Amino acid sequence: MEHVFSQSDLEAIAKALGDTSEGLTGSEIGNILASLKMTDPDPVLTKWRRLYNAFVTRQNYSQNRRAILEFIRQAMKPARYVKNPERFEARRSNLNLALSFSGLAVDVSGNIISIKKAHTLSEAARRAEELQTNLRTRGVHPDVLRFCRAELVADNYFHAVLEVTKSIADKLRSKTGLSDDGADLVDKALAGNSPLLSINSLTTKSEKSEQSGFANLIKGTFGMFRNPTAHEARILWTMSKEDAEDLLTLASLIHRRLDNARL
Structure with missing residues (x-):
């Protein structure tokens, strides 16, 4: 049969x-x-x-x-x-x-x-719970925690990282109405003398430098993590829990600053 x-x-x-x-x-x-x-x-x-x-x-x-x-x-x-x-x-x-x-x-x-037949989600659930606990201790943003689910950490932390980095671009598009992606999205939303979004009043030289640095931080995050995780073969990208926690904490900072950014 x-x-x-x-x-x-x-x-x-x-x-x-x-x-x-x-x-x-x-x-x-x-x-x-x-x-x-x-x-x-x-x-x-x-x-x-x-x-x-x-x-x-x-x-x-x-x-x-x-x-x-x-x-x-x-x-x-x-x-x-x-x-x-x-x-x-x-x-x-x-x-x-x-x-x-x-x-x-x-x-x-x-x-x-x-593959070997799975019988339980307990291991994936344990990994997700452990990751969430560690991140909550760091005070990580809720928009990051929602991606720490069992199905996204079932084998390693690759997919949780991928989804969180995508969520940063989603938030930029949601707040600005832009449809771009990657560095183009960041440049149009946050760069230049009159950005669509500002994280401060852009009055002083220091504030303008902070704005520029924030834009570069997001572009660096996309360039170092999102692009490789999106385009390289899954099996070639190893993401440890420690690296994932650090990146997700960085993503939390970005989400929090974007929440408070002004149009």
Whole structure:
């Protein structure tokens, strides 16, 4: 008898692929289902429920999980993420947590590989709790703590760091209305004689130097951490707990100063 996914496995996979912020778009879901000739019984439902119903329908019909695995392969083809490699890693992280209970994972090339089957999240939960405790002792900003979750520290601290550095750019865009990213975003928001955001009154030479230094601090954070973590293969980036705590503390400082910045 061929392998099939359990109901809970299918739900977890559907939720990972249909995640509101990091999942596939509705049109992407429809296109992949159509290309694999999989029935799309409820296209008007939320994304994850739509996927779940499609997966259940196909698996019940075929009595195997081959079509669902092929859907995952199609969804995780690296070529889909050339313009947005960060989304590949975020989506892969969520998906691998779901697949781990079936003894499967998606590697950095988008292939499905066999791994040791997971039975509990206790280790990941312990790591997340320990990280949160240490960071709370440092008085770290809540916008940083919310990324210290079990699914983001399941194997190391890479994804927590990635998501926090992305959140800095998100806050800059939210406060300014800009749509840029990276150094361009920082320059337009914080640099120059009349920045969109200021962390002080910009009256004295010292205040202007502080503003310039803050902008460079964010650009340095993006350059040293966000760009490598977003573009290098996951397996090549090792992030220790100590390094993660230091970076997350730095991100906390940036978040706090941005909260108090004036337009």
